[in-house]
Amino acid sequence: MTNILNEIGIENYIFLSVILFCIGVFGVLYRRNAIIVFMSIEIMLNAVNLLFVAFSTYHQDAQGQVFVFFSMAVAAAEVAVGLAILVSIYRNLGSIDINNLKNLKG
Amino acid sequence: MIHIPDFAHASTVQIIFCFLAFITVITAFLAIFSRNPIHSALYLVISFFSIAGHYLLLNSQFLAIVHVIVYSGAIMILFLFTIMLMNLNKQNEVHKPRITRLGAIVSFCLICIVLILVFINSKPIAGEYIATGEDYQSIKVLGRVLLNEYMVPFEFASILLLTAMIGVVLLSKKEKTEK
Amino acid sequence: MNTNLALLLLLAPFLGFLFNIFFGKKIGKSASGIIGTLTVVVSFVATLVFLLQINETKEAIQIELFNWIQISNFRVNFGFLLDQLSILWLLFVTGIGSLIHLYSISYMHDDENMHKFFAYLNLFIFFMIALVIASNLLVLFIGWEGVGLCSYLLIGFWHKNQEYNDAAKKAFIMNRIGDLGLLIGIFIIGSLFSTLDYTTLKTAIATSSNLDITMLSVAAFALFIGACGKSAQIPLYTWLPDAMAGPTPVSALIHAATMVTAGIFMVTRLNFVFDLAPEVQNIIAIVGAVTSLVAATIALVQTDIKKVLAYSTVSQLGLMFLALGFGAYEIAVFHVITHAFFKACLFLGSGSVIHALHGEQDMRKMGGLKKVMGITFITFLLSSLAISGIPPFSGFFSKDEILMTAFHNNIALWVIASLASLMTAFYMFRLLYLTFFKEFRGTEHQKNHLHESPALITFPLIVLAILATIGGLISLPTNSWLSGYLAPLFSKEVHEAHHFGTTEYTLMAVAVLGGLIGITIAFVKYIKQNQVPAEDAEITGFAKVLYNKYYVDEIYDAIFVNSVNGLSRFFRDYVETALSAAVFGLGKVTNELSYQGKKLQTGSIGFYLFVFVLGLCSIVTYLFLAQ
Amino acid sequence: MNVSVLLIILLVGSFATYFAGDKLASKVALLFSLFALGTSIALLNIYNAGENISCFKFWINNPSISYSLTADGLSIIMLLLTIALTPLIIYSSFGNEYKNAKSFYALILFMTFAMSGTFLASDGLLYYIFWELSLIPIYFIALIWGNGDTEERKKAVVKFFIYTLAGSLFMLIAFVYLYQKAGSFLIQDLYKLELSRMEQFWIFWAFFLAYAIKIPIIPFHTWQAKVYQKAPTVGTMLLSGIMLKMGLYSVLRWQLPLTPIAARTYLPILIGLGIAGVIYGSIVALRQKDLKKLLAYSSLAHVGLIAAGAYTLTIDGLRGAVLQMIAHGFVVVGLFFAAEIVYRRYETRTIADMGGIRTQAPKFASMFMILVLASVALPTTFNFVGEFTVLYSLSQINLWFALLGGTTIILGAYYMLKMYQQVMLGETNTKVFADVTSHEGLVLVIIIAVLFFFGLYPRPINELITPCLDQILRTINKIQ
């Protein structure tokens, strides 16, 4: 059994991950709907997960994939907390536009 | 060096990779650009599925399944649920100030270019990718690694989740004093 | 024995001072006056003892008490040197001092702060004694500054009047300018010879092989500046006329007889230094001559009785400096002594007049006093004759010798000095005529209360008048006791026995003639023509310039006082503010930065992340792409 | 028995004062300060008997910092100045009522503690700690118990604090740098260092910044007048009487021996700055409307001369500087107290509002006069001894320095007498001015007695400091 990376090349995975990661960054910066911003962060985490798996294959090592589990757990926890915060903001403000959240400044 | 896929002589795997990559990136973009949050969420689900496809391509079936279950099944449902809860599906964002968009695009381009350039600049990996032939990503192996070597982090992840749980309860619980 | 006696001599007035300061108010005015006087008399007696002793032994008495100031290359002791010069000086300091104390008992009797007056007088005597008996320059400096201080206190004795206070302050500060000169001189001498002690210094100079004459000249010049300050020479003389603000006994004691002669004392003391600096001696002579003329011209038109005497003092001091400039120290000393007698007498006499007129000092408001104030008039007349250089009064001898020395050395200066002494005769008799002759020009009230002063006032007048008359005896042209007495002090055998020839007699005649001319002009003007000096506003022409003392005070004010004050205002208002602003400015700039910086903290997550990404990119770029 | 006993007494005194409560605070403070004075005299005797009263203990291993107090002549004399002035200063405040007196007096004692430590410490860092520590109490004293408009006072005091701190932090860097070189903060080890010209240059200016601000040397004096004016008189006394001397002492103890080459190179500039301070301070003092500000500028002029003396690098200069420091310490405390006495009665510090006091208060007038005279260095007062020695040392460097520095005796007389005239003389003021009370009188009399005693007999001090100054001078001259 050959390493599948022989055909694709680890670089391409890296580039894909980087681009995906950057899209996530872009989303965080571009959108002001907090939910979409969260989603963008999920994209970032996913990009990393993908790279983990690719590296796991690259090293032929299970640890990378195990790490993805943790990363997922973290993502889940973050989303839960994030959404809870969002909900309470929505309750108070009736909106989740992060541009409205500029009370703290200066 | 960046390998421009040679579509004429590309192997199946390469074509699949390119296809999946294309889907992933496009849907991710669409998820961000889409005005309707529901659409965003759905695009994101597709994106996640395509990532799962990547996992399958890399022959990590278990992870792919877990990925689908956790992300598409749990996280995105949570998102959708919240969107529904807040009744955001119709909400259209007010036109964003130009400066914000410009900033976003600039930083996107910047970080993209910088990171890609960094990786391009690096030496290409010489030689063959190792293939030990050993099983390293079946459920069995993963389970062993996870519960032997990574037992502590595994347990600790439970603390993480517990913390998140307490946190969410804390944030959502109504107190008696509140009206 | 000597030590104890010297200490008694020194400290008796000081004890008097302490006593009067602390208990003077309680024991009553007369008692404090008497105690004040007695302490000075004690000093006088002690001086006499020393005089007798030194007459026998001919040896200076040196007393070292304890180490005072320690400098790297020498130490300064508290020490006294009682030699011929200091004892001579002590004699008239304590002698005239006693008389003036006595005089003051009566003169100041109406003043509520009489005990303080005596305390200050005693303190003055104490410092004067310290100045005179010092064995080194630094102890001399104690006395030097101390008498300046007492002068300050006494000029401003009536401290409710701010003008008097101004005068006192002026005197102190001008003295201090001189003091700085003296200090500089001391520094140079100290560093050149590693000693400030007179005796050691004298030996050091005598034995030293390669003297730095330039530095020594600078030192001599600096010392001379010090003498100028204390002895009211150009350019530092303007304080003395103003110092007349003090009570008249003060003017007599401090500003005529004793303190102002300190400069002459110091120069005489350090004759061996000045002898080595002929340029400086020339300067001294010129300054002395010019001062004497300038002061005399000013005195011509003054109408304040004490101002006339003050300028006369400046003028006489100028003559003494002229003598010093020619190295004729004993002649200067001689004139100091005679001057002390007659000028003290004149001042006390004027005090008697002022006392009689209840404080009136303007001669235009006097006149005809000889009828009521006989004794005062006679003593005043004798002293005036003495100062005018009419033989056989004491002034004749001393002044004549100065003129003669001047003639031998420098004709031009002789002319100036002669002119000054001619004027002296004129203004003194102008004063005399205006005060004592003709009719009284004051108010009716004053006229009714005219009276001769009490015995306590007239007694010192009489004594001083006698001394002024016969004082010349101590140094007759042919047989000078003084020269012999002072001879051990001077290195050079100068003025080898006045060889008297025609020139000398001619000169003497010229001098006497000059005095007589002055007296005659005054007589013609004020007795014959019955003139009275014009009111202030009516004075015109050169007389006005003279009357206003050549506007020297105004010039000094404009050049020094105003500029310093202007500078002060400038510093205070601009430089201080600017410096302060510079320091505050740093704070302000940071504060402003903070204010501007706050605008960066927009509260927008997008912006925050944008900067985050920028930071990330720049770090990565720098680390991985820039190299 | 060693010198740390003294520090402990002061520190304990400070706490005891605080816990004694508002009513007793002043008395407890006075008691402790007198006790400290007694102890210091006892220590002086022990020292004179040739015994060692220094103290050395390791404190921090790495970096190696030790609790090292060395008492030599210079330290002891500065210590005595501090300890002797403290009871006077405390006693002088008895006529005033202070809110929260316990804190006030506790802070005074604490400040004395810190200042004494500064004079004693022979470990660079310990010294620095005490140096900084002394800043805090005076900050609060000036801030809380000061007078005048609060906002202005705040501005002045904060400026003072930040400014002084700024200077001293650069000194800290210099110390740390020296530590890197020597591996120890101990002064004897630092003395042994052979620094290059360049290093000396930097270290010199780092020290200079700290000291020039503290002393202050122009143009770093801008904090001074305002703070003196705004601080309560007790604070002003502490500042001008003792704290300034910390800077001057440090110049002698630390700056010169550590950076002799630099000191020699910049000698004319430094002396020039000192003398510029003399002239500038005197001239600015002429036209001050506020009594305390005037005294502040007079202080600037005097310390300028002291600094000039110290920078001559001659034994005369150093000795004169030390003598003058002590003399100035006493006289300035006396003068500020006189200002306070006037303030207690007139409740103003504006000179124009005063006048005619002499008629009503002859005792006070005489004592004030003596202080004024001492301040203008009348011979027989202590100040003369110092000033003479300093001026002499200046004349050894260059006669012009002596001449320019000597203007202080003219200008000083001018502004002081002018002040005296305006404050004390003239027509009787309509306002009643009671003569000094017995305790006010006592303070002034003690100060005057000290001034005259050492003015006539400075030998004990000379003997105490000369060996130590010689030692310092030897260190300075070790590299020629």
Next chain:
Amino acid sequence: MNTLIAIIGLGILCLILEIFDARKAIIPVVVIGLLAVLGLDISEFNSPNAYYNNMIIVGKFSSAFSALFIILTIFLVSLGHKFYENHQTKISDFIAIKIFLLAGAVTMVSFGNLAMFFLGIEVLSIALYVLASSNRLSIKSNEAGLKYFLMGSFASGIILFGICLIYGAMGSFDVIEISELSRSAELPIWFPIGIVLVFIGMLFKIAAVPFHFWAPDVYEGSPALTTALMSTLAKVVAIATLYKLVKTMNADISPSFQLIIVIISIASMTVGNIMALRQVNVKRMLAFSGISHAGFMLMTLLSTAKSSGTLLYYTSAYALAGIAAFSVILYVCKTKENEDITNFHGLGKNNPLMAAILTASLLSMAGIPIFSGFFAKLFLFNQTIQAGFIALVIVAVTNSIISVGYYFKLILAMYTKEPNEAKIPTPAVIYVVAVISIVLNIALGLFPSFVLDLLG
């Protein structure tokens, strides 16, 4: 390891107590428990050990810092007694979450595997997100929570990416293995990039410029006790972790990397101090002060070989002063709507002890002797000069001067202004915490060797 287990056990105990409705007992039990844990931790100090495949490596460094964290947590939990008075129903949640946060913190300094590191940092972060927005009815708190959450997740993403690249380069998550491999010559560039990304992520956590923007807003918006926690515990944890990461993973830092540290350090100090000057809100001011302190602490990274003791000292000094300061802030602003400086007016008259404690803590932060803040700075400067960065020290000193400006603004407000209202009674707990922390601070100043030499 035992420490960690004990802490987690304590957290769960806390939840169980809630079930048994023993809310009143929670805080005392937890404080006692934490003291016990502290003892346990100290007992581990001299027995370095690695547990479970190097997942947790207990050594002097980790024990010492863990002890510091535990002490800080004790203070913070005790302060909660008053602070959560009106939130009795949630008290167990609050306390438990803090204890789990502590667990995360301890993990962060004793990790032996990047997985533990990542999980630790996430536990800490998630707990902080929750605590920041825990005042659910306050829009400010919500905003703070969301801002922190968004930016924190973003940073987590970066850290994760960095870890991923490190893994890609090394094929392992074990730090010992990584550090051994990193000495070999041939390294893919992924490794340094990964390190840099993790580094940047951690810079975000310690709020270093230019990744600091969240700090002031979040500090201001969060409930005061949370701010106290963030500015003391969280910051200390982050810097300690960063230090450990840099030290263990990258034995010698390249000069260009050092330059980056120097620049960030300077920027943090300067921006933090300058921005703090014009702040009216005390929490916000302390946030900027924290940024500047982050800049100072970063200086330890320039001489990683020897500076662990210095870092421990600095962080202890800073955190203890912070605790003392925040106790007073909690006391003063308890009944107020905001934490503006005006609330502190006249504190010197109303409550001299509290004013004195706040003054002392501010002086410590400003670096005035004899408070430990001074020694912290001194040791830091000493080490930095030794490493040859004298210019950096000069900048740092200049910054210290600026910092005095705003610390004294607060002091001035306490002592020169008239109080706005009558005296309010002080809860004993706050007194105790404030006094103990400031006494510890001063004690550290008097006996610095005790902490300084702990890590050799």
